Amino acid sequence: MKMRTLVACAAAVTIAAGATACGSDSVKETAEGVKEKAGSAVPAALLRATTKTDKMGSAEVSMATDLGNGQPISMDGTYTWGDGLGFDVEMDAKASGMQALVSGDTVRSLFVDGSYYYKVNPQPSGPLQGKQWMKIDASAVMGDEASANLQSQNADPTAGLRGIKHANDVENLGEETVGGRKATHYKAALPQTAFGLDNDSAMGQLAGNAEIDIEIWVDGKDLPVRIKQKMGAMTVTMDFEKFGAAKKITAPPAAETGDVTDEVKAGQGGAQGGVQGSVQGGMQGDAQG
DSSP: OBHHHHHHHHHHHHHHHGGGGSOOOOEEEOTTSOEEETTOOOOHHHHHHHHHHHHHOEEEEEEEEEOSSSOOEEEEEEEEOSSSOEEEEEEETTTTTOGGGOSSSEEEEEEETTEEEEEOOOBSSGGGBTOSEEEEETHHHHOHHHHHHTTSTTOSTTTHHHHGGGOSOEEEEEEEEETTEEEEEEEEEEOGGGGTOOTTSHHHHHHTTOOEEEEEEEETTSOEEEEEEEETTEEEEEEEEEEOOOOOOOOOOGGGEEEOHHHHHHTOTTTTOBHHHHHHHHHHHHHHO
């Protein structure tokens, strides 16, 4: 599995929750009780949506991450937030480059306490010998700062709503129907710094210095229907099918988990190294030892 692909799998989390790295802006309370940046021209509907989704605590999300190759990686499942971000999703195995490590068409992926877990087939040697889960610390693909932001109380898949306050202009594109629901379509461009990405991390290298284009569709209940974010060649689209679908997400048993964080960090090679190659290299090293 190429590091570039692993970054894509993490992208939806990083882009959304990276907004929590923004500096502390001066705020005021609006008539709706929503915190608004002083002098902001952000539509009130987006501010209300930010506050309302913060309180929901969880959502069922259908997501697609496209690196620009026309082969999006699909992820479907539950996201939770409040005490740090967590998710439990099924991810397309072939598109994500993990088909060699699993038997079926999808791979189950968890995010718990700042680490990714992938349900894989036990390997005959190396860090995944006899293990059912592969663990990778988020810092291996995002850098330490962005990884730490994922554990903040403000991290959630809709955190891009907060980042939009850094846009100079927010364009209202009118009403559209998305997923059978009527919604108002908004669009803005944000500086990458608004999302706190570490340029030295694999994620930051993939993003370059590009602006982040963000589109948000908000329904009549002040909840996001879709959030689409484009950074460089990468596009992440999130459709929200149900809010408040609470589900406790816990890490797999340590005895069933193989940690390949060090292998991933060592094999990044300018964001072009590989998880699968790193794991196989570890197996060969064990065999030679």
